[in-house]
Structure formats: C-alpha cells, structure tokens
Amino acid sequence: MSTDELVLAMLGLAAVTVLTRCFFFISDREWPIPVWLQEGLRHAPLAALMAIIAPSVLMDAQGQWLQTWQDARLAAVAVAVMWFLWRRDLLGTILAGTAVMLLMRLGLGW
Amino acid sequence: MNGRENSKPVWREPTFAQGVRDMAVVSLGVAAWGMVTGMAMVNTGLGVGMSVFMSLVVYAGSAQLAALPLLAMGAPLWLIWGTALCVNLRFVIFSAQWRPFFMHLGRPQRLWHGYLSTDMGYVLFMRRYGSVQTPADPSTQREAVAYFWGGAVLNWLAWQSSSMVGIFLADSIPSHWGIGFAGTLALLALSCSLITDRITVVTALAAGSAALAAYAWPMRLNIVAAIAAGVALGVLLDQWNGRGTRHEHR
Numbered sequence: 001m002s003t004d005e006l007v008l009a010m011l012g013l014a015a016v017t018v019l020t021r022c023f024f025f026i027s028d029r030e031w032p033i034p035v036w037l038q039e040g041l042r043h044a045p046l047a048a049l050m051a052i053i054a055p056s057v058l059m060d061a062q063g064q065w066l067q068t069w070q071d072a073r074l075a076a077v078a079v080a081v082m083w084f085l086w087r088r089d090l091l092g093t094i095l096a097g098t099a100v101m102l103l104m105r106l107g108l109g110w
Numbered sequence: 111m112n113g114r115e116n117s118k119p120v121w122r123e124p125t126f127a128q129g130v131r132d133m134a135v136v137s138l139g140v141a142a143w144g145m146v147t148g149m150a151m152v153n154t155g156l157g158v159g160m161s162v163f164m165s166l167v168v169y170a171g172s173a174q175l176a177a178l179p180l181l182a183m184g185a186p187l188w189l190i191w192g193t194a195l196c197v198n199l200r201f202v203i204f205s206a207q208w209r210p211f212f213m214h215l216g217r218p219q220r221l222w223h224g225y226l227s228t229d230m231g232y233v234l235f236m237r238r239y240g241s242v243q244t245p246a247d248p249s250t251q252r253e254a255v256a257y258f259w260g261g262a263v264l265n266w267l268a269w270q271s272s273s274m275v276g277i278f279l280a281d282s283i284p285s286h287w288g289i290g291f292a293g294t295l296a297l298l299a300l301s302c303s304l305i306t307d308r309i310t311v312v313t314a315l316a317a318g319s320a321a322l323a324a325y326a327w328p329m330r331l332n333i334v335a336a337i338a339a340g341v342a343l344g345v346l347l348d349q350w351n352g353r354g355t356r357h358e359h360r
Contacts, residue, residue: 006156016194016195016198020199020205021205022205022208022221023202025209039348042241045237046340048232048340051318051340077298084302090299093295
C-alpha cells in the first residue's frame with residue numbers, strides 16, 4: 001500500500017472505532033431499551049472479560065486447544081486465582097501470575 | 111476537556127483521582143498489551159512512522175491487531191474497515207450502558223469519550239457505577255464523568271507510552287517471553303473481583319465456554335456470542351432468583 005492509502009486506511013479505522021464505541025450515545029434521539037435488557041446488561045462486563053480470557057489461556061494463536069498441562073499460562077492463571085482468593089488484591093494477582101509465567105517460560109522452558 | 115457545568119474542572123472532582131488509582135492497579139496489564147501491539151505493528155512491516163500514527167489515531171488494540179495482516183496483504187479498504195467494525199461490536203453494546211451517564215455532554219466531548227473508551231475503562235466504570243439507580247442525576251453524572259476521565263487519561267498514557275516502547279524496541283524485546291499475557295492476567299484479576307455470587311460464577315463459565323465454542327468464527331465475533339450468552343443466562347437466573355438481588359455498588 002502507498003503511504004496515502006495507509007493514512008486513509010488508518011483514518012477510516014479511527015472513524016469506525018469511534019463510531020462503534022459511542023454508537024448509542026452519539027445521536028440525541030432516544031433509544032428505548034427494555035428494562036429486562038437494561039438489567040441483564042450488568043452481566044456484560046464479566047462476560048466480555050471471560051470471552052477474551054478463556055481462549056487466550058486454553059488455546060494457542062491458531063485456535064488449537066492446549067496439548068499439555070505443562071503450560072506457563074495455566075500455571076500463571078492457577079497461581080493468580082489462588083492469590084486473589086487469599087489476598088483479594090488485584091495488583092498482587094497480576095504480579096504473582098506474571099512472575100510465575102516468566103519463571104516457567106524462562107526457568108523451565110515451558 | 112472540562113465538564114464546565116459546575117465551574118469545577120473535571121480533574122478537581124475526587125472521583126477523577128479515584129479513576130486514576132483504579133486504573134493504576136491494572137495498568138501493568140495495559141502496558142504489556144500496548145507493548146505487544148507496538149511490536150506487532152513494526153513486525154508486520156508497517157514503518158515506524160506509520161506505526162506511531164496508527165497507535166495515536168486508531169487507539170484500539172484489538173482492531174489494530176485484526177487490521178495488521180489485512181494491511182500487510184494490501185486488502186481492500188472496505189474489508190479492513192468492516193473487520194474493524196466487527197471487532198469493535200462489543201463496544202456498541204457497551205455504549206448503550208454508557209449512554210445515561212454521558213448524554214448531557216456536548217457531542218464533541220461524547221466523541222472524545224468514544225475515542226478514549228477501552229475494555230479496561232468500561233469494566234472499571236461499570237464495576238463502580240453499573241448498578242447505580244439514577245445514572246441521569248446531575249451529580250452522579252459529574253462524578254461518573256470525572257471517574258471516566260481519570261481512568262481514561264492514565265489508560266491512554268500507559269498504552270501509548272508502552273506502544274512506543276514496543277515500536278522503537280521491536281527488535282530487542284524477546285517475544286517468546288509472552289509478555290502480553292500480563293494483559294490477560296489483568297483481565298483475570300478484574301474478573302475475579304466481579305465474581306461475587308453463584309449467578310456470576312455461572313454466567314462467567316457460560317461466557318467463557320461460548321467464546322471457546324465460537325472461537326472459529328471470523329473477526330472475533332465469538333466475543334459478541336459470549337456476551338450474548340452471559341447476558342441471556344444472567345437474565346434467566348436473575349428472574350429465577352426473584353430479581354431484587356442487585357449488587358450494592360461501592
């Protein structure tokens with residue numbers, strides 16, 4: 001692609017991103033959302049998180065399931081969850097998981 | 111960018127600092143992803159200048175990563191933009207939840223909110239304000255907008271600075287370390303804090319399973335499927351549980 005085309009592609013990507021991210025609050029018109037759906041959407045944040053987490057832990061980039069339990073990511077997730085249950089703090093959970101992952105990757109070559 | 115209506119600038123609201131603090135906790139994960147995205151742009155052959163431009167202008171990690179292979183093979187623009195649209199679909203759902211908090215603002219500021227909103231910002235915001243009964247109340251709106259901006263500013267800084275590190279040091283950072291997984295761990299920590307009762311355990315499992323089952327769907331539409339599954343099951347379980355069990359917000 002030429003530079004001009006790339007710039008155009010990027011500007012389009014930016015426009016699409018902004019428009020989708022403020023889709024329901026861009027126009028002043030009312031969007032009647034049924035009450036049950038409004039209430040139900042409180043489950044959306046957790047669902048969205050799980051949607052990103054589950055495949056990146058249990059699958060590789062090609063969409064293949066893990067072949068072995070000797071995987072640095074599994075160990076990291078296990079330790080992170082245990083840390084959370086123990087201390088209930090988010091930063092510690094992230095640090096403990098990351099430390100275990102690096103240890104397994106670099107130390108054990110998993 | 112100040113919410114003028116109370117003469118008090120947005121960063122003077124106490125919730126702005128709270129937004130910064132809450133984002134700081136997960137910013138390690140944000141930075142890890144930003145760096146990986148920066149490296150990916152350079153490694154797909156986008157020049158350094160164009161990578162910096164993309165990072166600053168597009169500011170959407172998942173859409174950037176989805177667009178990269180298409181840009182590299184010179185795919186038609188409609189396909190590149192259509193892919194970004196699908197990858198961003200989850201934010202269309204999120205925007206319906208933002209709406210009551212932001213509608214009092216002028217359109218330019220609402221567009222800024224669109225540019226600045228991220229997965230992390232959305233989850234943190236809804237964790238705090240998602241079950242507020244009166245989102246359209248002016249004082250709630252002022253607080254909530256300040257909280258949004260506090261998180262959004264730090265999120266942007268953490269993402270852009272780490273993305274620049276990834277762009278400029280792409281060759282010297284070993285990719286086999288899998289640093290990006292720190293981003294997944296940040297999301298995992300957030301999920302743990304949202305799992306508070308049996309219903310949330312079940313919806314989390316359902317959403318995760320749906321995302322895996324639909325993994326082969328193109329353009330990350332499995333995320334939309336997972337949200338639909340989680341919300342649908344949540345609605346059913348809430349009904350069955352006799353409603354009224356809404357969570358207190360902090």
